[in-house]
Amino acid sequence: MSVNQYKKIVVLTGAGVSAESGIRTFRDKDGLWEKYKLEDVASVDGYKKNPDLVLDFYNKRRQDFCRKEIKPNAAHYALVELEQQFSGEFLLVTQNIDNLHEQAGSKNVIHMHGELLKARCPESNQVIQCTDDQSRDDLCTCCQYPSALRPHIVWFGEMPLGLDIIYHHLSQADLFIAIGTSGTVYPAAGFVEEAKSVGAYSIELNLDPSEIHSHFDQVVQGKATELVPKLVSSLLNGA
Ligand code: OAD
Helix, strand or coil: CCHHHCCEEEEEECCHHHHCCCCCCCCCCCCHHHHCCHHHHCEHHHHHHCHHHHHHHHHHHHHHHCCCCCCCCHHHHHHHHHHHHCCCEEEEEECCCCCHHHHHCCCCEEECCEEEEEEECCCCCCEEECCCCCCCCCECCCCCCCCECEEEECCECCCCCCHHHHHHHHCCCCEEEEECCCCCCCCHHHHHHHHHHCCCEEEEEECCCCCCHHHCCEEEECCHHHHHHHHHHHHHHCC
């Protein structure tokens, strides 16, 4: 398999790519959705009912993420290498709200579920950096009557970010790779079908077979830090 046979690569990552960096996934054993109810802390209704609970949930995620031992891993770095060495177009779509892909050096990244280190004005949609705890007293500076800032996170019941660009790239992709995602949350779980409908070859790299593994042309089970560097090396070296 050589990267030279492809013109456009779209990679989709999920929580599994950051797991070996020390960030808990959602649906594995000890995952976040074992401890929290998704509808309480990650939904539009949950935020309306109890904004403090939701802010606290993301404050904990932010504190956890900002620990100095949390660093990009070999899978993040391998994707940087692929982006740099590939002469065609490359898009990295992540469902992750951490910025480990950017810390590693990835450039063309879309955070379809938002970003943990950002907050947003709900009125103007202005996005600002946010590395500290957020409270309901944190107001925007963009509106005449300041509004309480909210996490820059896509909750269940909201539209993911960057979908126009993502679907545009998927409609031209000839290689689609999904890494570390359980394939349970749409629309991301539908991207493989989208790419396949235009003839793209599809590869899944995941610890366990995902919910949608049967849609892929190739499924490889294992750890992202081992599988991603191996795949990137075989793509770049034509092995
Ligand atoms: P999940 O927690 O649903 O799935 C993580 C996947 O990664 C599982 O299939 C694991 O088998 C796999 N995995 C775990 N460790 C791995 C490793 N070291 N190497 C490779 N794979 C590994 O996470 P996502 O699929 O990302 O959305 O979840 C999708 C969305 O659901 C999230 O973005 C979040 C969540 O609710 C929102 O909050 C909007």
